[in-house]
Amino acid sequence: MAAATGVYHTTYQADLALRHTRVEWARLALAAGVALTLPFLATPFWLTVLNQIGIAAIGAIGLNILVGFTGQISLGQGGFLAVGAYTSGLLATNLGLPFPLAMAVAVVVTAAVGTLFGLPALRLKGLYLAIATLASQELIIFVVRNWDAVTGGTGALVVAPASLFGVDVRGDFAWYWVILFFAVVATLAATNLFRTGLGRAFVAIRDQDIAAEVIGVDPLRYKLLAFAVSSGFVGLSGALTAHYRSIVTWERFTLEVSILFLAMIIVGGLGSVSGSIYGAIFMIVLPAAIQQLGTALRSQVPVIAGQLPAVQQGAFGLVIILFLIFEPRGLARIWQRCKDYFRLWPFRY
Amino acid sequence: MDQFVQLTVTGLANGAILALAALGFVLIYKASGVINFAQGEFLLIGAYVIYAVIAQVGLHYSAGIAAAVVVAIALGVAVERLILRPLVGQPTISVIMVTIGLAQLLRSVIQIFFGTNPRSFPEFIPGGTLDVAGATVPVDRLWGIGLAALTLAAFTVFFQRSRDGIAMRAVADDQQAALTMGISVRRVFALSWALAGISAVIGGMLVANITGVSGAITGFGLTVFPVVILGGLDSIAGAMIGGAVIGLLTTYTGGYIGGGLQTVVPYLALVLILLVRPYGLFGQVRIERV
Numbered sequence: 302m303a304a305a306t307g308v309y310h311t312t313y314q315a316d317l318a319l320r321h322t323r324v325e326w327a328r329l330a331l332a333a334g335v336a337l338t339l340p341f342l343a344t345p346f347w348l349t350v351l352n353q354i355g356i357a358a359i360g361a362i363g364l365n366i367l368v369g370f371t372g373q374i375s376l377g378q379g380g381f382l383a384v385g386a387y388t389s390g391l392l393a394t395n396l397g398l399p400f401p402l403a404m405a406v407a408v409v410v411t412a413a414v415g416t417l418f419g420l421p422a423l424r425l426k427g428l429y430l431a432i433a434t435l436a437s438q439e440l441i442i443f444v445v446r447n448w449d450a451v452t453g454g455t456g457a458l459v460v461a462p463a464s465l466f467g468v469d470v471r472g473d474f475a476w477y478w479v480i481l482f483f484a485v486v487a488t489l490a491a492t493n494l495f496r497t498g499l500g501r502a503f504v505a506i507r508d509q510d511i512a513a514e515v516i517g518v519d520p521l522r523y524k525l526l527a528f529a530v531s532s533g534f535v536g537l538s539g540a541l542t543a544h545y546r547s548i549v550t551w552e553r554f555t556l557e558v559s560i561l562f563l564a565m566i567i568v569g570g571l572g573s574v575s576g577s578i579y580g581a582i583f584m585i586v587l588p589a590a591i592q593q594l595g596t597a598l599r600s601q602v603p604v605i606a607g608q609l610p611a612v613q614q615g616a617f618g619l620v621i622i623l624f625l626i627f628e629p630r631g632l633a634r635i636w637q638r639c640k641d642y643f644r645l646w647p648f649r650y
Numbered sequence: 651m652d653q654f655v656q657l658t659v660t661g662l663a664n665g666a667i668l669a670l671a672a673l674g675f676v677l678i679y680k681a682s683g684v685i686n687f688a689q690g691e692f693l694l695i696g697a698y699v700i701y702a703v704i705a706q707v708g709l710h711y712s713a714g715i716a717a718a719v720v721v722a723i724a725l726g727v728a729v730e731r732l733i734l735r736p737l738v739g740q741p742t743i744s745v746i747m748v749t750i751g752l753a754q755l756l757r758s759v760i761q762i763f764f765g766t767n768p769r770s771f772p773e774f775i776p777g778g779t780l781d782v783a784g785a786t787v788p789v790d791r792l793w794g795i796g797l798a799a800l801t802l803a804a805f806t807v808f809f810q811r812s813r814d815g816i817a818m819r820a821v822a823d824d825q826q827a828a829l830t831m832g833i834s835v836r837r838v839f840a841l842s843w844a845l846a847g848i849s850a851v852i853g854g855m856l857v858a859n860i861t862g863v864s865g866a867i868t869g870f871g872l873t874v875f876p877v878v879i880l881g882g883l884d885s886i887a888g889a890m891i892g893g894a895v896i897g898l899l900t901t902y903t904g905g906y907i908g909g910g911l912q913t914v915v916p917y918l919a920l921v922l923i924l925l926v927r928p929y930g931l932f933g934q935v936r937i938e939r940v
Contacts, residue, residue, distance in 0.1 A: 374743050421924055427742040428685045432875050433924050436917040443914040556872070560750055567747050608762055615758030621751030625744050626736045 319492060340477045346593070348473040354585045355480035356541045359487045361565040361577035363534025366491060368563070369571035370500070371527035372507030373422050377434035378562045380418070380441030381532050383554035385411040385539025387445060387452055390460040390549045400463040400470075400544050407540040408533045414441075415532020422524045438556055445551045458549040476545050483541060484578075487534055491574045494530070503527050507572075564617065568624050570633030579632040587620065588613040652785035657905040658898065659782070663791035663860065665897020666798030670853030671870050672877040672889035673805060674846030680822040680884045681842035684734055684745050688753035690871015691760075692847055696722055696854030697771070698760055701863045704772045711774040715855065722847030730843040757868065768864030775859050794856040801852050802890050805845075809886065814841060822884065873900075876916035879923050882933020891931065 310316040320326055340348060360382060367373050389407035392398045398406070418441075421433035445452050452458060463470045470479055494500040502523045505513035510520050543549045561584060569580020595609045605612075628635060675689050686692075696718045703714035733752060737744055775793045779786045809815040820828040821838040829835055857867050877896045881888020896916050904912035929935050 368743060372741075374746065421921070425924060425928055428746065429879075429924060429928055431685075431742070431746055432879060433921065435872070435875060436920045436924075439914060439917040440921070443910070443917075447910060560754075563743075563747055563750070567744075571743070607765075611758045611761035613758075614754050614761070618751040618754030618756075618758065622733060622748055622755065625740070625748045625751070626733070629740060629744055 317496060319496075336481060340474055345473065346589075348477065350585060350589045352473055352476055352480050352545060354582050355477070355484040356538050356545065357562070357565065357585055358484050358578045358581040359541065360535050360538030360562055361569065361581045362487055362491045362574055363531045363538065364562045365566045365569075365571065365574065365577040366494070366503070366534065367527050367531035369566055369573065369576075370495065370507060371503040371524065371531075373419075373524060373527060374427065374431040375434045375528075375531075376431055376556065376559045376563070377418055377437040377441070378535060379554040379556060379558035380438040381411055381415055381535040382539035382542065382558065383441055383445050383551065384414045384532075385536030386543040386549050386554070387458065387539075388536070389540030390458050390543035391451065393463070393544065394458070394461040397461070399465075401465070404537060404540040404544070408536045411536025411539065412529040412533040415535070416525050416529045419525050419528025419532075422528065423521050435556070438559055442551055442554060445554070452551075455551065458543075460543050460547045460549060462547065463544045470544075480541060480545065483537060487537065488574060488578065491534070491577075495574075499523075499526065499530075504572075561617075564621050566631075567629075568620060568631055570631030571629075573631070573633040575636075576631050576633030579636070583632060584617075584620075587616060591616060653905060655782055655785035656787060657901045659785075659787045659791055659795075661898035661901035662894060663794045663856075663897070664901060665894040666795045667853050667856050667870060667893075668873060668877050668897050669802060669890045669893025670798050670849050670856070671874045672881065672893050673802065673886060674849040674853075675874050675878050676881075676884060676886055676889045677818075677842045677846045677849070679878075680886075681818055682730075682734070682839050685742075685749065686846070687746060687749040687871065688729075688756060689846070689850065689874055690868035691753045691756040692722065692725075692850035693854035693857060693870055694760055694865065694867045695725065695756060696847075696851035697858035697863050697867055698764055700851070700855055701769065701771060701858065702764075704774070705769070711772070715851070718851045718855070719848055722851045723844040726843030726845075726847035727840045730840050735839075753868070753871070757865065761865070764863075766865060768862050768866070770862050771858040773859070790859055794860065797852065797856060801849065802886075805849070805886065814838075818842060873916055876920040876923075878930070879920055879928075880930055882930030884934055885930065885932035888930055888932035 308321050310321075315321070320329065339351060343351060360378065364375065364378050367375050385407045388410045389400070389403045392403040392406055393400050418434065418437040421437075422430050425433055446455050448454070465479075470476060495504065502513070502518045503526075505516070505518050506520055506523055506527075513523075514520050539554075542553065546553075565580035565584045566577055567580070568583050569578065570576025591613050592609060595605050595612070599606045624631060671689050671693055674692060675686055678684050678686050699718040699721050700711075700714040703709050703717045704711050729752060733748055734745070737748055773790075775790045775797075778789045780789050780792065781787075809819055817828070817833045818838050818841060820831065820833055821835055825835055828838075853870070854867060857870060861867070873896065877892040878889060879892075880895060881890070881892030896919065899915055899919060900912045903915045923930065
C-alpha cells in the first residue's frame, strides 16, 4: 500500500486519526451526500434494497470482526441473526418494550449466546471450528423451530409495529433513516475498535496465536470476547431485520444466510470494515440486479423467468469462486489499488 | 422387535450412503487437506446424470452409470485443476468458501437443466420387500447396503494393494517425502478428486434409488460432517464406521423419539465429539496447545 506523499504525522493524535488527508474527507463527504440523497431518488424496489444493504452491512461488519480480524471461522451467522431477531421481536411484542430498548437487549442476549457457542473455539481451530459452528447453526435453528410456546415454531412471529417518541416508524422511507443511523454507528464502533487494545488483541490472535500469547494476549479470553463482540453486531442486524420486516420466520436464518454473509466479507475484503460494507452492497445488489434484468427481459425471452433463482444462485457461487482465485482480498483491495493508481499517476509506484 | 429390525436396516442403508459420501470427503482431505463442502452436490450430479441417460435418453442402466462415472472424473479433475490449485497455500477460510461457492454453482447448473421438481428414479435395483425376523424390509435398501459395502471393500483393497493407492497413502502421510520418492503429488491430487467423484456417483445412485431424484440429495453433503468428525477426518475406516453409527443414530432417534429430533441429533453428536475427541475415533492425533 503506497502512503500519500507529503503527509507527515507530527503528533500521536494525527497518527491515530482515521482520516489524514483532505481527499479522504472529501470522499467521506461525497459518500455521506449520496447516502442522504439516495432515498429521495430511489424507486420503492431499490429503497427496499438499500434498507437490506444497511442491515446486511451491520451483520457483515460483525462477522468480519470474528472471521476477518480474529481469524475464527464461523458458519453460525444465521443462528446468531435468529437469536437477535427473535429476542428483539418477542420483547417488543410480548412485553411491549419500545423497539430501541428491545434491540439493545437483543444485542446483549446475542452476544451472550455467541460467547456460549464460541466455547468450542477454545479447543478448536480452522476447519474444526468451522464445523463446530455449523453444528451451532443447526442447533439454534432447531430450537427456534421447535420451541413453539415462545418462538411460534415454524409459523411466523408477527412483531408489534415499531414506534419512536410516539411516532410510528413505518414504510421503507422512514426505516431507511433508522437503519442508516445504526449502520453509521456500527461502522464507527468497528473502525474505532481496531484502534483499541481489544481490537489489536484480536488481530494479534489472527496473525499468530502463539506469539500473541507470548506478548500477553490471553487467547482464550480474547477469542471469547471476539465471539461476544461479533455476535453483538450480528444481534443488532437480526433485531433490525425483525422490526423492519415486522415478520420473523426461521427460513430467514438458515445456513444459506450464514454462507451469504461469509460471501459478503470475502467479496468485500477480509479484515476490513469498509470492505464489509462494499461486500454487503455487492452481494445484495447482485441478485436484485439479476432479478430486475430478468424481469426486463421476460417479454423477449420467456425462458429466463423460470430460471431466475437458479441464475441468481449460480452467479452467487461464481462470484465467490472468482474473487477467491483472482482477488482474495476483495473489493477493498481493488478500491485501494484504484486509489493508488490515481494518486501516483503517471508513475506506477 | 420388528420395528427394531426395520429401523436398523433403514439406518444401515442411510449409513451406507453417508459412508460413501464421507469416503469421497476423506479421500480429498487426506490427500490435499481440502475440505469439500460440495460433496453433496457431487452426489446430486451423479444421480442426475444417471437419471438423464436412463430415463431421458433411454439407454441401458450400465451406460448411465458409465456416463456418470466419466462426468464425475472429469468434474473432479477440473475442479482440482481450475479451482483448488490456485488456492494452494491460502487460509482455510478461502478453501472452505471456494468449495461452498462451487456447491452453489453446481446446484444452479442442475436446476437450470432439470428444474426443481423431484423425479422418480428409473428402478434398476430390484424393489419389493423381504421378511426378516417378522419385519418387512425393503429389498432395495439391502442392495444399497451390499453395494456400498462392496465399494468400500474395493477402495480398501485399492489402498492396500495397488500402486496408485499406495502412492496416495504416501502423499497423505508426508508430501515432501512422497515427492522425493518420485510420486507426482499433482497426479495424486487429481486422482483423489476423481475417486471422490466415483464414490459420489455410487452414493448418489443409491440415494436416488431410495428417495427419487431431487435437490434434497444435497442434504447428505452436510450430514457428512458428523460422520467424518466421528470417524476421524483422515480415516477411511472411520468414514465407514462413522457412517453406520450416524445413520443408525438418526433412524433410531426418528423411530423411537421422533419430533424432528432426528435432524439435529447428528449435530449434537458432532459437538460432543468435537469437545471430547476432536480427531475422532480413528483420526490422526495432532495436538496443538494454544
